[in-house]
Amino acid sequence: MRNMTCFSFLVFACLGGLWFSENGTSKENGDQQGKLIEVAESEIQWTGVAISREGRIFVNYPRWREDLPYSVTEITRNGEVKPYPSREWNNWNSSLPVEDHFVCVQSVYMDTNDNLWILDPASPLLQGLVTGGPKLVRVDLETNQVAQVIRFDAGIAPPKSYLNDIRVELKTNTAYITDSGEGAIVVVNLSNGTSRRVLADHYSTQAGDSSLNIAGREIPIMVHSDGIALDAQGGYLYYQALSGHTLYRIKTEYLRDASLTEEKLGKLVEKVGTSGASDGLLFQDGYIYLTSIELNAIRRMAPGGEPEIVVQDSLLQWPDSFAAGPDGSIYVTTSRITFPDDGQPYRLFQVK
DSSP: OOOOOOOOOOOEEEETTEEEESSOOEEEOTTOOOEEEEEEEESSOOOOEEEOTTOOEEEEOOOOSTTOOOSEEEEOTTSOEEESSOHHHHOOOTTSOSTTSOSOOOEEEEOTTOEEEEEEOOOGGGSOOOTTOOEEEEEETTTTEEEEEEEOOTTTSOTTOOEEEEEEETTTTEEEEEETTTTEEEEEETTTOOEEEESTTOGGGSOOOSEEEETTEEEEOOOOEEEEEEOTTSOEEEEEESSOSEEEEEEHHHHHOTTSOHHHHHHTOEEEEEOOSEEEEEEETTEEEEEETTTTEEEEEOTTSOOEEEEEOTTOSSEEEEEEOTTSOEEEEEOOTTSOOSSOOEEEEEEO
16 A cells, blocks of 8 residues: 555546536557546545535545545545544544444445435455444535434444445435445345345355456455445446456345345346456446456446447556536546556546
């Protein structure tokens, strides 16, 4: 990890209600239709990104280093990096309580009502979770205040778990979370705060490979269920292990049905296709978009179809997480996991 405590963001210019870089160059590759526009960069490693209807940009930084200055920030319109929702929530060390502080935030997500959801697996330095720390936090963007906190006990977040990514479906008021540490899906009833852990140890949530080819190197890595996406109707949940090349899906009504045994639920999982190693997923315009970490690319596939490259670029060094912009464009972070500490920044791109 980089031993840096400052941020360096590009200058932003307003364009159609969103904020883009003035000096970031767009890139087109051959006959591909995709275009990369660099929006921001950071000297601190980030993973997740979320974009509000008004174009507010939020990013998170997992505590994979000792001197992390904050866990969640908003990149304001003048380029300021502001701890969000407050400096107090971002100011944690081992002497402080975990209930109202971010311990190690892995992802952020914006729901259709413009609530920001912040997922804290509470596993600093990837050395095991802090008891009482795993939680899901909802922030009201109108008040910029924490509106809800759902905590996960050891039955939902076991000691070797690492809650990774989240999607929220408001018609049923349900959240779906992947556990990349042990392999499982967590189903959260947002109305009453209760949670269930399902598909634990099922083949679809388990790592299928022991190594990945990143930048020409074989990297030993075993990461279970990671990327996650909901279709436009919220009827299917798509997911896959990071250490794997297969995309799966299951109807969300089955995941919410507590009467189904694990055996019955497992038989309802469907294989979508061979997708390649991917960290982030997003369902948009009838396609599943996938970050392709072995190809420095973003790909997409229709359910039942074959993956196709949307954009490929050497700067897409471990493309990590997606967010949808209010104009229908896609945003993606690079987290440069496994890349050498060579002074290059972590980047946020818009894909058009």
